[in-house]
Amino acid sequence: MLSAVKLCCQNSTDTLRYIFLGHTYDWQADGSKVDPRIEQLEFSGYKRIWLGGDICSEASLKYSTVEYIVNLFNLSNPANHWSLGNHDIRNGNVEWIEELTKRKTYYAYERDGIVTINLNTNLTPADCENLNKQWVIIQNVCDTIKKSSHLFLLMHHGITDGVPGIPPPSTFGHSNLKYWNASCFDVESTFANAVYPLLLNVKSKGIEVFLIMGDAGTQSKEFHMPSADGIHFFASGINNSYYTDPVELANAPKDKVLIFEHIPTEKKLEWKFHDLDSLLSSQ
Numbered sequence: 001m002l003s004a005v006k007l008c009c010q011n012s013t014d015t016l017r018y019i020f021l022g023h024t025y026d027w028q029a030d031g032s033k034v035d036p037r038i039e040q041l042e043f044s045g046y047k048r049i050w051l052g053g054d055i056c057s058e059a060s061l062k063y064s065t066v067e068y069i070v071n072l073f074n075l076s077n078p079a080n081h082w083s084l085g086n087h088d089i090r091n092g093n094v095e096w097i098e099e100l101t102k103r104k105t106y107y108a109y110e111r112d113g114i115v116t117i118n119l120n121t122n123l124t125p126a127d128c129e130n131l132n133k134q135w136v137i138i139q140n141v142c143d144t145i146k147k148s149s150h151l152f153l154l155m156h157h158g159i160t161d162g163v164p165g166i167p168p169p170s171t172f173g174h175s176n177l178k179y180w181n182a183s184c185f186d187v188e189s190t191f192a193n194a195v196y197p198l199l200l201n202v203k204s205k206g207i208e209v210f211l212i213m214g215d216a217g218t219q220s221k222e223f224h225m226p227s228a229d230g231i232h233f234f235a236s237g238i239n240n241s242y243y244t245d246p247v248e249l250a251n252a253p254k255d256k257v258l259i260f261e262h263i264p265t266e267k268k269l270e271w272k273f274h275d276l277d278s279l280l281s282s283q
Contacts, residue, residue: 014265016112017045020258022052022156022214023174023237025087028244031058032065035241037255037276039072042283049073050116052214052237053085053156060093070100078103079111081118083214085156089122106134108141112264113149117141121157121180128184135183135194142198149267151202153211158235160211162192165228172223173216173235199231208269212236212258221256222273234258238276254278 105120158169159180170176182194217237238255
């Protein structure tokens with residue numbers, strides 16, 4: 001069950017809260033910091049922290065910046081995930097990220113009835129070994145998932161062009177990788193051609209499917225739309241540290257973050273986009 005109603009169960013001991021954050025870097029910093037508001041968030045109340053990429057603008061330029069990200073978001077916790085963006089790896093040094101998070105940049109994880117596939121959408125046929133390994137994970141999860149109530153795919157880039165009922169991702173996000181390939185086995189293995197049919201198979205088993213993209217924050221502060229087949233697509237990111245003029249900032253749409261509340265015993269999941277500034281003031 002999924003709904004966008006007011007979150008109702010915040011005082012329940014059975015309720016788990018998850019937060020998704022995308023495009024979090026501070027435009028005014030030197031490339032090694034997130035937006036100061038993100039630094040001020042109290043994360044102890046969230047059982048999962050999901051990062052949608054572009055966390056710092058030069059995330060992998062310095063080892064110390066990777067350490068900062070891993071420590072800030074407690075990425076040594078296997079329930080917390082970092083789906084890498086182009087800003088996260090444009091300086092290379094992916095081995096630092098794998099070393100400090102103690103995992104690959106793509107993997108699947110299961111807990112409390114939710115299976116999460118953390119995708120690295122930076123992978124291309126230039127790295128067939130890892131691209132194909134990621135593809136095998138997607139296939140295996142979609143083929144074998146049975147008892148879970150929900151499947152989440154976390155990603156940075158807009159790779160969903162051509163999905164029935166979903167507009168081009170560039171209309172609500174920052175990117176549209178129309179020719180992204182899921183594998184090196186087939187040049188036509190776009191998301192819509194290769195991955196989406198597998199997700200339909202998952203949904204046919206009675207399992208809800210959600211995709212969250214983190215490369216957002218300028219065109220739209222919040223995006224949610226079900227596909228023609230009832231698979232839920234989200235985009236969430238922030239961008240307002242770009243403004244240096246206080247008047248422009250005051251008139252800009254408010255940055256928002258996406259929060260889920262989950263009651264595993266009831267297989268119930270609710271979600272809401274929260275104004276980041278209001279969330280901070282209510283802590």
